[in-house]
Amino acid sequence: MKIAVDAMGGDYAPLEIVFGAVRAAKKYECEIVLVGDEPAIRKVLEHEPDWEKLGISIVHASQVIGMDEHPADAVRTKKDASVVVATRLVKDGICDAVLSAGSTGAAVTAAQLILRRIKGIGRPTIATPMPTPKGVTLLLDSGANVDSKPVHLVQSGLMGSLYAQYVFGVKEPRVGLLNIGEEETKGNEQAKATYQLLKNMHTIRFAGNAEGRDVPKGNFDVVICDGFVGNVVLKFAEGLAKTILKLIKEAVKNGGLFAKLGALLLMPTLKKLGKRLDVTEYGGAPLLGVNGCVIISHGSSNAKSICSAIGVAVDYVKGDVLAHIRDSLAKEEILTNDGEKN
Amino acid sequence: MKIAVDAMGGDYAPLEIVFGAVRAAKKYECEIVLVGDEPAIRKVLEHEPDWEKLGISIVHASQVIGMDEHPADAVRTKKDASVVVATRLVKDGICDAVLSAGSTGAAVTAAQLILRRIKGIGRPTIATPMPTPKGVTLLLDSGANVDSKPVHLVQSGLMGSLYAQYVFGVKEPRVGLLNIGEEETKGNEQAKATYQLLKNMHTIRFAGNAEGRDVPKGNFDVVICDGFVGNVVLKFAEGLAKTILKLIKEAVKNGGLFAKLGALLLMPTLKKLGKRLDVTEYGGAPLLGVNGCVIISHGSSNAKSICSAIGVAVDYVKGDVLAHIRDSLAKEEILTNDGEKN
Numbered sequence: 001m002k003i004a005v006d007a008m009g010g011d012y013a014p015l016e017i018v019f020g021a022v023r024a025a026k027k028y029e030c031e032i033v034l035v036g037d038e039p040a041i042r043k044v045l046e047h048e049p050d051w052e053k054l055g056i057s058i059v060h061a062s063q064v065i066g067m068d069e070h071p072a073d074a075v076r077t078k079k080d081a082s083v084v085v086a087t088r089l090v091k092d093g094i095c096d097a098v099l100s101a102g103s104t105g106a107a108v109t110a111a112q113l114i115l116r117r118i119k120g121i122g123r124p125t126i127a128t129p130m131p132t133p134k135g136v137t138l139l140l141d142s143g144a145n146v147d148s149k150p151v152h153l154v155q156s157g158l159m160g161s162l163y164a165q166y167v168f169g170v171k172e173p174r175v176g177l178l179n180i181g182e183e184e185t186k187g188n189e190q191a192k193a194t195y196q197l198l199k200n201m202h203t204i205r206f207a208g209n210a211e212g213r214d215v216p217k218g219n220f221d222v223v224i225c226d227g228f229v230g231n232v233v234l235k236f237a238e239g240l241a242k243t244i245l246k247l248i249k250e251a252v253k254n255g256g257l258f259a260k261l262g263a264l265l266l267m268p269t270l271k272k273l274g275k276r277l278d279v280t281e282y283g284g285a286p287l288l289g290v291n292g293c294v295i296i297s298h299g300s301s302n303a304k305s306i307c308s309a310i311g312v313a314v315d316y317v318k319g320d321v322l323a324h325i326r327d328s329l330a331k332e333e334i335l336t337n338d339g340e341k342n
Numbered sequence: 343m344k345i346a347v348d349a350m351g352g353d354y355a356p357l358e359i360v361f362g363a364v365r366a367a368k369k370y371e372c373e374i375v376l377v378g379d380e381p382a383i384r385k386v387l388e389h390e391p392d393w394e395k396l397g398i399s400i401v402h403a404s405q406v407i408g409m410d411e412h413p414a415d416a417v418r419t420k421k422d423a424s425v426v427v428a429t430r431l432v433k434d435g436i437c438d439a440v441l442s443a444g445s446t447g448a449a450v451t452a453a454q455l456i457l458r459r460i461k462g463i464g465r466p467t468i469a470t471p472m473p474t475p476k477g478v479t480l481l482l483d484s485g486a487n488v489d490s491k492p493v494h495l496v497q498s499g500l501m502g503s504l505y506a507q508y509v510f511g512v513k514e515p516r517v518g519l520l521n522i523g524e525e526e527t528k529g530n531e532q533a534k535a536t537y538q539l540l541k542n543m544h545t546i547r548f549a550g551n552a553e554g555r556d557v558p559k560g561n562f563d564v565v566i567c568d569g570f571v572g573n574v575v576l577k578f579a580e581g582l583a584k585t586i587l588k589l590i591k592e593a594v595k596n597g598g599l600f601a602k603l604g605a606l607l608l609m610p611t612l613k614k615l616g617k618r619l620d621v622t623e624y625g626g627a628p629l630l631g632v633n634g635c636v637i638i639s640h641g642s643s644n645a646k647s648i649c650s651a652i653g654v655a656v657d658y659v660k661g662d663v664l665a666h667i668r669d670s671l672a673k674e675e676i677l678t679n680d681g682e683k684n
Contacts, residue, residue: 132585133585133588133589143522146522146529146530147530147531178574179574180485180488180569180570180573180574180577187488187570188488188489188568188570189489191570211574211577212573212574212575212576212577212578212579212580212581213577213578213580213581213584214581215578215581216578216581216582216585217581217584217585225574226530227522228522228529228530228533228571229570229571229574231522231554232520232521232522232553232554232567232571232575233554233574233575233578234554235522235553235554235555236554236555236557236558236575236578236579237554237578237582238554238555239554239555239556239557239558239559240558240579240582240583241582242555242559243474243475243558243559243560244586246475247475247615248612248615251611251612251614251615252608252611255608255610255611256611258607258608258610259607259608259610259611261604261607262603262604262605262606262607262608262609262611263604263608264604265600265601265603265604265607266594266597266600266601266604266605266608267604268597268600268601269593269594269597269598269601269604270590270593272593273589273590273593
C-alpha cells in the first residue's frame with residue numbers, strides 16, 4: 001500500500017508533515033510518497049537518515065496552493081501544486097490514497113477534478129470523526145457543500161454508514177439526521193424532505209432525528225447534516241473546548257496555592273481524559289464520494305495527527321470502502337438515479 | 343412593574359417556578375402575577391406566608407399546555423391555558439412582561455397570536471444569551487423559525503443589537519453573521535444574501551462573518567443565524583458541556599487518591615468558574631419582535647434560573663427595548679418594507 005502525502009500543506013509544513021510521515025512509515029504497513037519541494041523535504045529527512053529503508057520516497061512538485069487562494073482557480077492553473085500532483089498519483093494508480101493538511105477547498109476540488117465523483121453520487125462530503133464517551137460519531141458533511149439537496153444528505157448517510165461499518169467496525173451503524181426535534185415533522189424543508197427519503201432506505205439503519213445534544217453524547221454512530229451546519233458545529237466545538245481549557249488554566253493560575261496543588265494532582269487523570277477526547281487521535285477526515293481515498297487533515301496538524309491520519313488512510317484502503325459504496329449505490333436504485341440528476 | 347409568570351410551565355412546575363418568583367419579588371422592584379392552578383400555587387406559597395406583602399398575586403388558569411402538544415392547536419383550543427392567560431395579561435396592559443418555562447412553541451405561538459408582531463417585523467426570534475470569557479454573546483435566532491429569509495435575519499440583527507445595547511449596556515454592539523468563513527463570498531445562499539443586506543445598514547455595527555469558534559470565544563456581542571442552526575448549536579453546546587463534566591467526574595472517581603484530593607482542592611476554583619459560565623445566571627431568552635416583553639426559560643429551570651429570568655424581564659422593560667426596536671425600524675426604510683412583504 002502506498003500513501004501520497006502533500007508535504008507542503010498545513011500550518012507547520014513541511015516539518016510536521018514529514019515527521020508525521022516518518023512516524024507512520026514505522027507504525028503502519030505502508031509506503032509513503034512525500035509530494036512537494038524536494039530540497040525542503042530532504043532537509044527535514046536529514047533527521048531520519050534511514051528514510052528510504054522505511055519505504056519513504058519523494059515526488060517533486062514545484063508549486064504550493066495557499067490557504068487564501070481560490071480553490072478552483074488554483075487547482076486549474078497550478079498544475080504542479082503539491083496537492084494536485086499527490087492526487088494525480090492516486091488517479092494514475094501509483095498510490096492508494098492521498099492526504100493533505102493544506103487548503104480543504106483545494107484538496108476537495110483536486111479530488112473532484114482529478115478523481116471524479118463516484119457514479120451516482122451528487123456531491124462528495126467530508127466525514128469528520130468526533131470522539132464521544134461511547135466511541136466515535138461520524139459527522140458529515142462537515143463543510144464540503146452547502147445548500148445540499150435531500151438526496152445528497154441521504155447519500156452522505158449511506159457513505160458514512162459504510163465507513164463506520166468497514167473502518168470503525170460498527171455493526172449496523174445508527175444513522176441520525178441532525179435536526180431541531182425528534183419528531184418526523186420537525187425541522188426545515190431540507191430536513192423534512194431528507195427524513196422521508198431516509199425512512200425508505202433499506203441499506204442503512206436510520207435511527208431518526210438527532211438533536212444537537214445527541215452528537216457529543218454519542219447517541220448515534222453517524223450524523224448527517226448540510227455542510228453549513230456541520231462546519232458551524234465543528235468549529236463551535238473546537239472554540240468551546242479551547243475556551244473552557246483556557247478559562248480553567250486562568251482560574252488555576254489566579255486560584256492560590258490549593259488550586260495549584262489540586263491541578264497538579266489532578267493533571268494525570270485529566271491528561272488521560274484529554275487523550276481520549278483528542279481529535280488528533282483521528283487526525284484526518286475522509287472525503288467520501290470520489291473515486292479514491294482522500295483524507296483531509298486539519299491545517300494545524302502536527303506530526304502526531306499526520307501519523308494518525310495516515311492510519312485512517314490505511315484503514316480506509318484495507319476496509320475497501322470504495323467498493324462497498326459502489327455496491328450499495330447499485331442496490332439503492334432510486335438514489336442512484338436521483339444522484340445523477342442532481 | 344408587573345411580571346406575569348406561567349406557574350405551570352417547566353419540568354419542575356409549579357414548585358421551582360413559584361419559589362423563583364418569590365426570590366425575584368424579594369430581589370427586584372417588581373410585582374409578580376403567578377398564573378396557573380390556584381390551589382397548586384397556594385400550596386407552594388404556604389412556605390412563604392408573607393407572599394402577598396412581597397407583591398405576589400395569583401391569576402387562576404384551569405388548563406396547561408404540555409410539551410408534547412402541537413403548539414398552534416393547543417394555543418387556539420386551550421383558551422384558559424396558563425401561558426395563554428399570562429400572555430393576555432400583557433396584551434391587556436395589566437402586566438409589563440410574561441415569562442414561561444413551558445413549551446417554547448406554545449409561548450411563541452401565544453405571543454404571536456395575542457401580542458402580534460411589531461409592525462415591520464417578518465418573524466419574531468429568540469435571543470439566547472451565552473456566557474463567554476469576554477461577557478455575553480447574544481445568539482439569535484435560537485429556534486423560533488427555520489428557513490428564514492435574509493430580511494428576517496437582518497431584522498434579528500437589528501433587534502439583537504438594540505437588546506445588547508439597552509439591556510446589557512454594550513455601546514455599539516458588534517453584530518456578526520454566523521457563517522463558514524470570514525470572506526463575504528462564503529456560505530450558503532441565505533448567508534450570502536444576508537451579508538449584502540447587513541453591509542448596507544446604518545443602524546447597526548455589522549462586524550462581518552462570525553465562524554463557529556467565534557461564538558464561545560466571545561468575539562461578537564450579537565451573532566445572527568437561522569433558527570435551525572442556532573438551535574442545533576445551542577443544544578450541541580449543552581450536550582458537550584454536560585458530557586465533559588460527566589467524563590471528568592468519572593475520571594476523578596476512577597483516578598485514585600491523588601486525583602480525588604486534587605479535585606477536592608480545585609473545587610472552589612472550578613465552582614467559581616462554573617458560576618461565571620452558568621447559563622442559569624441569565625435564565626431566560628427574550629422573544630424579540632412581538633408587541634410585548636416575552637421571556638422564554640429553559641424547561642429544566644430551577645428557582646434560581648426563574649429568578650434570573652424575571653430579572654431579564656425587568657431589565658427588558660426598564661431598557662424600553664420595544665420602543666427602541668420600533669424607532670430603529672422606522673429609520674431602516676428598506677427593512678420595514680421588505681419585512682412587511684415577507
